[in-house]
Every structure is written in structure tokens, then in C-alpha cells.
Amino acid sequence: MLNAEEARQLDRLALGWLMTPPAPTTAGTRVASVRGFGLEFHDFRRYQPGDDPRSIDWTIHARLRQLVVKVFQSEAHLRVHLLVDTSASMGSGTPDKLTSAKKLAALLCYIAAGQHDAVGVATFDDTVRGYVAPATGRSQLARLFEMLSSVAPRGRSAANRALLDYGAVARGPGLAVVISDFFEEGGTFEGLRYLLHRGLTPAVVQVVAPEELDPVVDDEIELVDIEDDDATPILVDPQSVASYRERMSQLSAGLAEFCTAHGLSWARVDSSFAFSGLLDACVNAGLVSGRSGSR
Numbered sequence: 001m002l003n004a005e006e007a008r009q010l011d012r013l014a015l016g017w018l019m020t021p022p023a024p025t026t027a028g029t030r031v032a033s034v035r036g037f038g039l040e041f042h043d044f045r046r047y048q049p050g051d052d053p054r055s056i057d058w059t060i061h062a063r064l065r066q067l068v069v070k071v072f073q074s075e076a077h078l079r080v081h082l083l084v085d086t087s088a089s090m091g092s093g094t095p096d097k098l099t100s101a102k103k104l105a106a107l108l109c110y111i112a113a114g115q116h117d118a119v120g121v122a123t124f125d126d127t128v129r130g131y132v133a134p135a136t137g138r139s140q141l142a143r144l145f146e147m148l149s150s151v152a153p154r155g156r157s158a159a160n161r162a163l164l165d166y167g168a169v170a171r172g173p174g175l176a177v178v179i180s181d182f183f184e185e186g187g188t189f190e191g192l193r194y195l196l197h198r199g200l201t202p203a204v205v206q207v208v209a210p211e212e213l214d215p216v217v218d219d220e221i222e223l224v225d226i227e228d229d230d231a232t233p234i235l236v237d238p239q240s241v242a243s244y245r246e247r248m249s250q251l252s253a254g255l256a257e258f259c260t261a262h263g264l265s266w267a268r269v270d271s272s273f274a275f276s277g278l279l280d281a282c283v284n285a286g287l288v289s290g291r292s293g294s295r
Contacts, residue, residue, distance in 0.1 A: 001106035001145045006275050010107060014115045015078055015175065016289025045069060078117040078175055079134050081200065082108060083166060084148070085180030085207075087125035091153030093209025093271045100271040101179045101207050102148045104278050108177060109148075111288060113141040121147055124162035125155030134174070159184050163191025172199025177287070179205045181212075182255060189258055196262065203265035203287055204255055210272050213248065215241055 002010075047056060047067035055069040082105045090098040105121060112119035113136070120134035121144050132140075132147055159180050170176075176195050182188055182204075195202045236244075252268055259266035267285035269278055282288040 001102070001148060002110060006107070007110060009275075009279065010110050011114060012290055013111050013288050014290045015080060015108065015111055015117060016286060077115070077136070078112065079173065080108070080112045080117050080119040081134060081166075081170060081174055081176040082119065082121045083163070083176060083178045083180075084121060084123050084151070085125070085157070085159060085162075085178075086123045086129065086151045086153055087155050087157040087159075088153050089157050089181055089183055090207070093211060095209075095271050096153070097181055097207045097209055097271045098151070098153045100269065100273065100278070102151070103275065104179055104205060104207070104269065104282075105148055105177075106145060107275070107279060108282070108287070109141060109144045113138065119144065122166055123147070123151050124159070124166070126158035127162050127165045129155070157181075157183055160186070160188040160191040163188060164194050167191070167194040167198045167200070170198065170200065172201070174200050175203060176200040177203045177205060179207060181208060182206050182251065187251075187254060189254075192258065192262075192264075201264065203285070204259055204267070205281075205285070205287075206252060206255060206266075206268040207271055208248075208252075208268060210270055213270070215244065 045068060047069050057068050057070055060066065060068050084101050084105050086098060090096070090101060109119050109121070116136055118134040118136050119140065120132050121130075122128050122132075123130040130147060130151065132143055159178070159182060163178065166176075178188075178192070180188075192202050192204070255268075256266050258264075265285045265287050267281045267287070269281045273281070279288065
């Protein structure tokens with residue numbers, strides 16, 4: 001799943017979502033900044049949209065007229081859930097989206113294992129199809145790489161339902177990284193909210209193919225549903241492309257807005273990205289930290 005050079009680039013990294021740097025004496029643990037629900041008071045910071053109002057320090061507000069929240073901490077390893085969409089639509093694109101999703105999941109697994117975090121993987125289409133529960137250790141990493149290597153794109157997309165199904169059997173605290181194209185009518189917001197309700201913190205990574213971002217249609221063509229052989233084909237012409245691009249833009253914007261409103265990590269990656277591009281996207285989204293000196 002990863003070559004030696006790629007693994008070398010990951011050796012000094014950590015999953016950095018809402019993480020503060022490790023103290024010199026923590027010996028492999030990290031300090032997780034959990035807004036309002038930790039065990040020990042750590043610091044104050046300015047209120048941000050999505051913060052729990054219960055964490056606001058109203059005494060400071062009364063004195064300084066500023067909204068600040070209490071940040072709590074607990075020294076613990078992360079529990080990481082990687083949810084990878086393996087539906088038929090992920091097989092589209094050149095390169096295909098599932099290959100990119102698996103590479104992205106592999107690099108996150110490697111980083112988590114290197115930091116002694118418990119990490120697991122679930123694959124899904126319209127429900128959860130494969131599952132390896134979060135655990136630590138290099139043997140766990142081998143199991144996860146074997147699972148990711150074996151999956152192929154198939155089945156109908158229903159990410160929202162799959163997230164609801166996963167949330168019904170998993171609970172937090174933990175980080176749940178959802179890797180999908182998120183091509184679903186009505187969106188996946190209900191499923192993401194349910195993960196939050198179950199104490200998991202979602203991070204959203206949307207994988208798209210270059211031709212999905214910028215389709216080239218010079219004449220009228222007939223398109224068929226890759227996930228439904230019985231669906232009626234639709235005719236598409238150059239005039240349809242503008243409407244399609246607008247819908248794609250709205251889809252990504254809606255995901256980004258949801259994540260911003262709830263203080264969640266969000267990234268969109270192109271399936272043509274090389275390893276360095278996938279890693280950059282994770283760093284920019286705040287999913288990965290500690291990159292200094294790693295390249």
C-alpha cells in the first residue's frame with residue numbers, strides 16, 4: 001500500500017485533528033484538546049462557530065465582553081475510525097477514485113499506527129460491508145493494509161445510510177474519517193450528525209475524479225448509471241455541463257459549510273493527486289501535523 005519512500009515521509013507525523021503538540025515527558029502520548037468535555041482544564045481560546053455553548057466562560061464575557069471557551073485536555077491515544085466508500089461510483093475516473101481513497105486511508109493508518117493510536121477501517125456502499133475494529137500494533141497495520149488491498153468498487157451508493165448503520169454500533173470518543181465522493185441526493189448530513197451524537201468526531205474527505213470536476217462534452221452523448229443497470233439513460237449536451245458544474249460546486253460547498261459550522265476537518269482531493277498531494281491535503285485540513293523535517 002505504501003512504498004519505502006512514502007513510509008519514510010510519514011514517520012515523523014501524527015494525526016493532528018484538534019491536537020496540541022506533545023509534551024517532552026509524555027512518552028508517546030499526545031494531549032487531546034477536547035472542547036468542554038475533557039478531564040482537566042488546559043487553556044482558554046476565542047469562541048468559534050460549532051463550539052458547545054456550555055464551554056463559554058461567562059465570567060470573562062461579563063468582564064471583557066469577549067466570548068471565550070474553556071479547553072480541557074486528557075492524555076490519551078486517539079481511537080481512529082476510517083470509513084472508506086467502496087461503492088461502484090468510486091471505480092470511476094482515471095485514475096479511479098477508490099485507488100486514491102485506499103492510498104489516503106493507508107497513509108492515515110500508517111501515521112496512526114506509528115503514534116500507537118488505535119486505528120480501524122470500515123468499508124461501505126449502501127451499508128457497512130467490511131470492518132476491522134480499531135486496535136494498535138504493527139500486526140493491526142498489516143491487517144488493515146490487507147483489507148484495503150482486497151476491496152473493489154461495487155454496490156449502490158448510500159453513504160448517509162451507511163454512516164447511520166456505523167454509528168449504531170460504534171461510539172466515541174474517537175475520530176471518524178469518512179472518505180467518499182459523497183455523491184448522494186439529499187447529502188450525508190444526517191449520518192454525520194449521528195456520528196457526532198455518538199461521540200465520534202467526523203472528518204470529511206471528498207474524493208473526485210478530474211473528469212468529474214471538468215467534464216468535456218463536445219456533442220450530445222448518452223450516459224448510464226454506473227450503479228444501476230436498469231436506470232434509464234440520460235442525454236447530455238454541452239449546455240448541460242454548466243448546470244452539472246454548478247451542482248458539483250454546491251455539493252462541495254455544502255460539505256465544507258457543514259464542517260465549518262461544526263468545527264470539523266474537511267478536504268477535497270483529486271484522484272489524480274500523487275502521494276505528496278494527498279499528504280498536503282491532509283496537512284492543510286489539519287488531519288496531519290508535525291510535518292517539519294519529514295521530507
